[in-house]
Amino acid sequence: MAVLPIVEYEDKIAETVEENPVVVIIGETGSGKSTQLSQILDRRGYTRSGMIAVTQPRRVAAVSVSRRVAMELGVQLGEEVGYAIRFEDRTSNKTRIKYLTDGCLLRESLSNPELKQYSVIILDEAHERSLNTDILLGLMKRLVKLRSSNLKVLITSATLDGVKVSRFFSGCPILNVPGTLFPVEKFYSTERPTSYLESSLKTALDIHVREPPGDILIFMTGQDDIGKMVSKLEERIQKLEEGSCMDALVLPLHGSLPPEMQVRVFSPAPPNCRRFIVATNIAETSLTVDGVVYVIDSGYVKQRQYNPSTGMYSLDVVQISRVQADQRAGRAGRTRPGKCYRLYPSTVYHEEFLDATIPEIQRSSLAGSVLYLKSLDLPDIDILEFELLDPPSRESLEDALRQLYLIDAIDESGMITDFGRTMAELPLEPSLSRTLIEANELGCLSQALTIAAMLSSEATLRSNQSKGNAKKRKQPSELPDGSGWGDHIQLLQVYEAWDLVDYDPKWCTDNDLQVRSMMFAKDVRKQLSQIIQKIAKGPVDVESSLRQRRSDKDYRNLRRALCRGYGNQLAERMLHHNGYKTLGYRSQLVQVHPSSVLESDEYGHLPDYVVYHELINVSRPFMRNVCSVEMAWVMPILKKLEKMDINKLRGGSYDPNETKLEENEANHNNKQPDETTKRPSSDDVDSKIQAARERYLARKAKK
Known part of the structure; x- marks a missing residue:
């Protein structure tokens, strides 16, 4: 195996880390930062005083990179090298290097705020600016002051604004490590295509017929587009004249794929066969797929964006940033010179694309993050003034405080409640955590766990989406209807009907349900049950019979628990x-x-x-x-x-007299409303x- 560039910088990295509590490492694509940095520090003895934690924004990356490092060190995955993602922990008391999602590290800090089990914390792929990574950056700034003598923090990325991060950490050093990129020739379209899917399809087939061997990586916006592209590619390839080109293998790659299908993209192509890998932006940075020579970049990505004024998410297809475009192109030059086909004009790249992606913290609901910060119980934390690399809007933070107050996670003074502390320990969004707590009080925790697991697994009841298809099936295989109360009740009834047939996968197939999602829901329910039993102060019933006949009273209690949990919704x-x-x-x-x-x-x-x-x-x-x-x-x-007062909910120290003065001035400057216009x-x-x-x-x- 070729020596990666970062290894040649080992002495310089070790020296800089030894002398500084925080170091920013800009490792270009192909430098080996994700797999080698942890091994370098392990060799230098840092694991003698604690584990090395390496965070990843995505679950797929945490699993795949840990697998690669374990293979390189010749150890069993889950032993000296392991990983932790939501609802799955493959580590042991032997683990020295631990890859985990940024969300998992946040949850670990609840029980151990100083994270004393780690001697080094590496925040990898920080340029993706995930919500949890940004919160971690703020917490690391506090933590290095508390543990300056026995903690090292490294922030790594291929394209991060290192100067900005260095400034945030009081001028910490920046190391630049070159990559092994081969030259990539870039081709631009003369105009935007009317359909990026059709244009991607045509470009991929042209490459397949005309270009030398080498795998093709096609960036699509989401799972639906990937499914369409995979089907169309397979159909068109079968119609090509036999012998006109090499064999082809079409593989999807996105976060919802089961692990065994994700792993397939890391296996080399069979002899005389070209792979078409159709992926979301998960393949931009976190995962390296060897063998890719050609990249097709649609120029778009699907992004969830939250509007705090309406409490509404939108799922929008938006233009990528120049950073993302460069990352995509870089995938083509890992093993030899490559080509990148950009399905947009060069003027779009230079004039319309943003320099970098808008941080997730500025386009997400912050209720879970604010609950986490409140649960740290640090009296000096003012939620509206908490120091972050790119602060969210005040409106977003106030919206989060409002949500948490309405579901009893914080009291009217902004102090975290006992409910809130329990909610923070559960790997669920606050609304579901609160529902479970209320359900335990009402004696329906077992049913609520089932609903939380079904929602967490994103199990799709496809038959609901097409009533026409439902009519074609025989009556016995019809799914339950929620007894008229709604979708949460239906999710419970569907799971319990599946239990009646001993979790038979064929039952899922017959009812047009995703087997993988249902199996995942079963696993999630089991793990949530174990977590609840660990954190509960008293006995809890997590396994009451799934097969008992449900009464209206059962459903009423469950709906009441849901009302308490979804108080803001x-x-x-x-x-x-x-x-x-x-x-x-x-x-x-x-x-x-x-x-x-x-x-x-x-x-x-x-x-x-x-x-x-x-x-x-x-x-x-x-x-x-x-x-x-x-x-x-x-x-x-x-x-x-x-009786809600946002200024009290924020926490920290603020001057209520100053707020009253501002309100009095506002009232003085505005005409008092007429009685008829007052809010009822x-x-x-x-x-x-x-x-x-x-x-x-x-x-x-x-x-």
């Missing part, structure tokens, strides 16, 4: 709007997703209140995974809103809702 039926499956949320109309099994009444009205798991804007705003809740459960949450009180709203209900019941009685 409430929607009400608009009294002035009679549209089918349309609800009011933050003074706007939002439709329930067509796949929902939530039932409306005979007039087409939905329940007065529902909770939802996700609010997302695709072709229009939709609520996904919706469940009916009762007015009595909602009212305490609405009353909490009335909760009593007014209650009376209107009650009146509407009475009118509806009266109409129903006449029928």
